[in-house]
Amino acid sequence: MNHARASNVRHVAPFAVNGRPRLMRQARDTLRVLSVITRWALLVALFGAAVGPYALMVVGSLQTGIGIQVHPGILSDAGAQWQNYREAWGQLQFGRMLLVSVLAATTITIAQTCSATVTAFALARARFAGRRLAMGAFLSSLLVPAPLTWLPAFAIIHALGLVDTYWSLVLPFVVGPTSTLLVFTYLGSIPRDLEDSAIVDGSGAWGLLRFVIVPLAAPMLRIVACLTFLFAWSELFWPLLVTQSSTLRTLPVGLTYFQGEIDTQWQLLMAGGVLTTIPPILVAGLLLRGLARPPLTR
Amino acid sequence: MEHLYRFDYTRNAWLDSEHSTCRGLSARPWDLIDRCMSRLTGMWAFVAMAFVAATLAASFKLLPATAALIASAYDAHTVGRWGSFVGVQNYLELLRDEQFWHSVEVSLCYACGVVAGSLAIGMWLAAALRRKSALADILCVGFMLPILMPGVVAATVWRWLLDPYFGEVDRLLRPVGLGGYAWLQDPHLALGALIAVGTWKEMGLAMAILLASLRRVPVELEEAATLDGGGALVRWLHILLPLLRPAVALVVLTSLIQSMETFTPYLVLTGGGPAGATQGWTLDLYRTGFETLRLGYGSAMAVLVGGLLVPILALSWSYMRRQWAAAA
Numbered sequence: 001m002n003h004a005r006a007s008n009v010r011h012v013a014p015f016a017v018n019g020r021p022r023l024m025r026q027a028r029d030t031l032r033v034l035s036v037i038t039r040w041a042l043l044v045a046l047f048g049a050a051v052g053p054y055a056l057m058v059v060g061s062l063q064t065g066i067g068i069q070v071h072p073g074i075l076s077d078a079g080a081q082w083q084n085y086r087e088a089w090g091q092l093q094f095g096r097m098l099l100v101s102v103l104a105a106t107t108i109t110i111a112q113t114c115s116a117t118v119t120a121f122a123l124a125r126a127r128f129a130g131r132r133l134a135m136g137a138f139l140s141s142l143l144v145p146a147p148l149t150w151l152p153a154f155a156i157i158h159a160l161g162l163v164d165t166y167w168s169l170v171l172p173f174v175v176g177p178t179s180t181l182l183v184f185t186y187l188g189s190i191p192r193d194l195e196d197s198a199i200v201d202g203s204g205a206w207g208l209l210r211f212v213i214v215p216l217a218a219p220m221l222r223i224v225a226c227l228t229f230l231f232a233w234s235e236l237f238w239p240l241l242v243t244q245s246s247t248l249r250t251l252p253v254g255l256t257y258f259q260g261e262i263d264t265q266w267q268l269l270m271a272g273g274v275l276t277t278i279p280p281i282l283v284a285g286l287l288l289r290g291l292a293r294p295p296l297t298r
Numbered sequence: 299m300e301h302l303y304r305f306d307y308t309r310n311a312w313l314d315s316e317h318s319t320c321r322g323l324s325a326r327p328w329d330l331i332d333r334c335m336s337r338l339t340g341m342w343a344f345v346a347m348a349f350v351a352a353t354l355a356a357s358f359k360l361l362p363a364t365a366a367l368i369a370s371a372y373d374a375h376t377v378g379r380w381g382s383f384v385g386v387q388n389y390l391e392l393l394r395d396e397q398f399w400h401s402v403e404v405s406l407c408y409a410c411g412v413v414a415g416s417l418a419i420g421m422w423l424a425a426a427l428r429r430k431s432a433l434a435d436i437l438c439v440g441f442m443l444p445i446l447m448p449g450v451v452a453a454t455v456w457r458w459l460l461d462p463y464f465g466e467v468d469r470l471l472r473p474v475g476l477g478g479y480a481w482l483q484d485p486h487l488a489l490g491a492l493i494a495v496g497t498w499k500e501m502g503l504a505m506a507i508l509l510a511s512l513r514r515v516p517v518e519l520e521e522a523a524t525l526d527g528g529g530a531l532v533r534w535l536h537i538l539l540p541l542l543r544p545a546v547a548l549v550v551l552t553s554l555i556q557s558m559e560t561f562t563p564y565l566v567l568t569g570g571g572p573a574g575a576t577q578g579w580t581l582d583l584y585r586t587g588f589e590t591l592r593l594g595y596g597s598a599m600a601v602l603v604g605g606l607l608v609p610i611l612a613l614s615w616s617y618m619r620r621q622w623a624a625a626a
Binding site: 039042043046047049050051053054056057060068069070115118119121122123126128130133134137138140141142143144145146147148149150151152153154155156158159171172174175177180181185204205206207209210230233234236237241251252255256259266269270273276277280281284 | 336
């Protein structure tokens with residue numbers, strides 16, 4: 001509305017409005033329109049680049065073996081090949097790998113989140129002998145780069161006689177210094193008044209943790225659980241290292257192995273990829289739903 | 299505590315221990331669990347668990363780090379044996395090892411490329427999606443999706459997309475005149491392709507962190523600058539970028555660490571090939587340690603590059619804490 005009136009005014013006064021010649025103003029308007037158009041074009045292109053591989057993976061998983069080589073992006077006339085999933089399931093021993101992956105990732109997630117909550121609670125709220133020592137252990141663990149621990153951690157698992165067992169997949173990740181520190185920092189930002197009033201009402205340590213700390217820290221706990229699950233689910237190096245038997249393969253390890261074995265059957269690999277990608281999306285959606293703002297602003 | 303939180307729905311009144319209708323067993327199992335736990339555990343139990351957790355963290359982080367330091371002075375060839383003491387021999391050999399230095403170079407190139415790419419794209423996206431709207435939210439979710447795809451799946455999908463014969467990327471780039479390249483098989487292009495895939499995966503996280511920080515900037519500051527006649531450039535250079543500096547530092551440091559420690563793309567996308575052109579230091583470490591079983595030598599590699607990462611990790615944590623203090 002304003003804009004229209006402004007152009008009428010321009011018509012009346014052809015030389016200058018706001019002390020600028022008309023031509024320059026028009027050029028500036030054109031430039032602005034162009035920049036908006038480029039911005040949106042770029043946004044759409046980037047969005048396509050971000051989501052495109054997902055869409056192509058899904059389409060590719062429904063292709064025939066020939067179709068995926070001729071026109072990967074479009075479904076062939078043969079229609080959606082849902083049997084790819086059944087074939088991938090059988091050929092990749094998918095059920096077994098899914099079971100191992102789900103078990104390991106769930107155990108790690110639950111154990112790490114619980115241990116982080118309890119440890120952070122004790123470190124943030126209790127005063128006890130050796131608190132500085134325990135804090136020091138966690139803080140200095142944060143400074144250790146993962147590759148530095150690879151060889152000796154394997155030696156430790158080997159010494160414990162756990163190589164090629166389920167526990168070797170889980171044990172090193174039961175305690176996560178990063179998760180612990182995240183919860184610890186979050187507890188630092190929660191006011192103690194609620195806990196004080198709970199103590200006045202006769203609450204013990206369990207009551208504090210269960211009815212005050214956990215509900216208040218729930219957003220952070222959800223984020224920690226989500227991050228831990230994503231990490232545990234997609235971890236490739238450690239399972240590749242400590243397991244040899246095919247019954248203990250996690251999904252990432254299995255997909256890596258089968259790259260070499262069924263190299264030409266991309267449609268099966270894509271079906272495996274789709275099945276491997278669904279759980280993290282589900283878990284992230286379930287855990288992060290309701291956390292309207294992105295993690296670091298909470 | 300439990301009498302505070304147990305509510306008798308039949309009498310519409312709070313239960314307390316004197317007037318409780320069900321003294322022994324409560325109706326709901328989790329009430330029973332709470333009751334048992336509050337009887338059995340005190341703060342001492344949580345303190346004990348904290349010590350157990352600290353011990354575990356120490357035994358899978360600090361102990362291995364120390365062991366790697368020690369093992370780098372031995373020529374271990376079997377897991378569980380130190381072998382004979384060789385002093386700084388491993389390090390001296392490492393200094394002359396061209397393959398190792400090449401792999402470090404590859405990793406540094408990859409890390410710098412991914413950090414620069416994801417920071418640039420993430421910053422631009424954060425600026426473009428700054429204003430809150432339903433569309434911005436949808437786009438945000440779309441840009442975050444690559445993070446959720448497990449690394450191995452992402453590598454597999456991209457290996458297929460970048461295939462020189464039937465890959466979709468080749469098909470898309472042919473009209474632009476970039477067709478016919480074997481992105482992952484050409485020694486000159488492979489690392490670039492790896493960086494592109496890494497950027498694709500990391501840009502969403504960079505965007506999220508920067509966007510969160512950008513949306514916290516008070517509007518008044520920019521309004522004041524606009525009133526004083528400042529254009530977009532002035533606003534960005536003198537207001538937004540200085541305020542975003544901690545977030546930028548956080549993005550740079552965390553993704554630098556991430557991409558220096560990454561292993562999956564080297565193994566799955568190219569397998570270190572062609573002719574070692576994309577063998578990052580983690581893959582080199584894996585092959586030295588677990589394929590040729592030179593454990594002492596591998597430890598020396600880990601100590602040398604890991605030592606570089608420690609200050610970056612320390613810096614990133616200090617920025618993380620500062621970011622937290624600002625958010626809380």
